[in-house]
Amino acid sequence: MAPHRWVMKAVGEPMEQEPLQLEAPAAGEVLVEVAGCGVCHTDLGYYYDGVRTNQPLPLALGHEISGRVVKAGAGAEAWLGRAVIVPAVIPCGECEQCRRGKGTICPNQKMPGNDIHGGFATHVAVPARGLCAVDEARLAKAGLALADLSVVADAVTTPYQAVVQAGIGPGALAIVIGVGGVGSYCAQIAHAVGAQVVAIDVDAGKLQALEEEGVARGLNARAFDPKALKKEIGTFAKANGLSSREWNIFECSGTAAGQATAWSLLVHGATLAVVGFTMDKVEVRLSNLMAFHARALGNWGCPPELYPAALDLVLDGRVKVAPFVERHPLADINRVFADVHARKIARRAVLVP
Numbered sequence: 237m238a239p240h241r242w243v244m245k246a247v248g249e250p251m252e253q254e255p256l257q258l259e260a261p262a263a264g265e266v267l268v269e270v271a272g273c274g275v276c277h278t279d280l281g282y283y284y285d286g287v288r289t290n291q292p293l294p295l296a297l298g299h300e301i302s303g304r305v306v307k308a309g310a311g312a313e314a315w316l317g318r319a320v321i322v323p324a325v326i327p328c329g330e331c332e333q334c335r336r337g338k339g340t341i342c343p344n345q346k347m348p349g350n351d352i353h354g355g356f357a358t359h360v361a362v363p364a365r366g367l368c369a370v371d372e373a374r375l376a377k378a379g380l381a382l383a384d385l386s387v388v389a390d391a392v393t394t395p396y397q398a399v400v401q402a403g404i405g406p407g408a409l410a411i412v413i414g415v416g417g418v419g420s421y422c423a424q425i426a427h428a429v430g431a432q433v434v435a436i437d438v439d440a441g442k443l444q445a446l447e448e449e450g451v452a453r454g455l456n457a458r459a460f461d462p463k464a465l466k467k468e469i470g471t472f473a474k475a476n477g478l479s480s481r482e483w484n485i486f487e488c489s490g491t492a493a494g495q496a497t498a499w500s501l502l503v504h505g506a507t508l509a510v511v512g513f514t515m516d517k518v519e520v521r522l523s524n525l526m527a528f529h530a531r532a533l534g535n536w537g538c539p540p541e542l543y544p545a546a547l548d549l550v551l552d553g554r555v556k557v558a559p560f561v562e563r564h565p566l567a568d569i570n571r572v573f574a575d576v577h578a579r580k581i582a583r584r585a586v587l588v589p
């Protein structure tokens with residue numbers, strides 16, 4: 237297959253295939269032959285809602301990339317031939333924020349499909365710094381393809397960072413709102429670190445799939461008004477020996493309705509993690525944070541240092557990827573975007589060149 241990428245030229249206009257010259261990577265960079273690239277809610281935001289990319293169009297979208305390093309620039313030779321996951325946010329590693337371990341707010345960060353060409357392509361050039369190496373023997377043992385691991389670049393690691401940041405473990409109650417591409421992993425990760433997990437969604441099928449992966453209780457948001465929902469979770473907490481305080485709420489739906497629900501579930505000492513993104517606004521009484529001595533946290537992606545631990549959960553089978561992804565040919569990108577947008581594809585779509 238001749239090297240190519242699919243570029244977005246304007247909002248909502250069909251993406252177009254363009255040929256790619258495979259140049260030698262610059263110092264510190266590598267060329268990755270893409271195994272798979274996941275279609276994220278954020279890509280839909282750029283493509284359908286006019287959210288601006290940092291690099292002007294035309295641009296190849298896609299920031300959920302796994303693949304193999306096929307060319308390496310000076311200083312990055314050790315990566316040649318290796319299977320890798322490309323972090324969705326690649327910090328520079330040298331600025332003041334990076335030196336203090338705050339790579340996700342690095343002002344020089346590179347996000348494929350936003351700051352540089354992304355992974356909806358046969359090849360992508362990225363900085364070598366922050367790449368996450370994949371042990372292919374463990375990958376084979378786990379029965380996964382390298383393409384499936386593309387979701388580790390964002391859908392797994394972003395909630396992983398949220399869970400780490402919330403500081404939850406055994407004895408904690410984790411409430412995950414929206415169990416789609418990101419939330420399904422958030423729920424599994426929370427369970428893997430020992431929390432008891434309640435998942436809330438409007439899709440009964442998704443809730444059922446997660447009850448097989450360690451989620452203690454799935455609640456259909458359509459069946460409860462906010463008060464009844466909070467009461468139901470309180471009953472669950474009591475029945476399972478959990479506190480009526482210090483709930484950990486992970487908003488992963490990226491919808492105004494989900495955010496309103498998340499806010500309505502605040503209790504004393506609660507942690508609200510805003511993991512999903514929407515341009516929509518919600519009206520809240522911010523003083524509830526004060527009255528409940530609660531906190532609200534955000535996280536932009538995940539620092540590359542945390543990727544190996546998140547990948548371990550997947551390779552150990554503690555976080556299942558296979559039931560939540562489906563592969564599609566990259567050539568079908570325009571149809572797949574439309575289907576994801578129309579919610580005809582419930583699982584994470586991974587485009588394979």
Ligand SMILES: [Zn+2]
Nearest residue numbers: 276277278390
């Ligand atoms: Zn994303």
Ligand SMILES: [Zn+2]
Nearest residue numbers: 328331334342
């Ligand atoms: Zn930096």
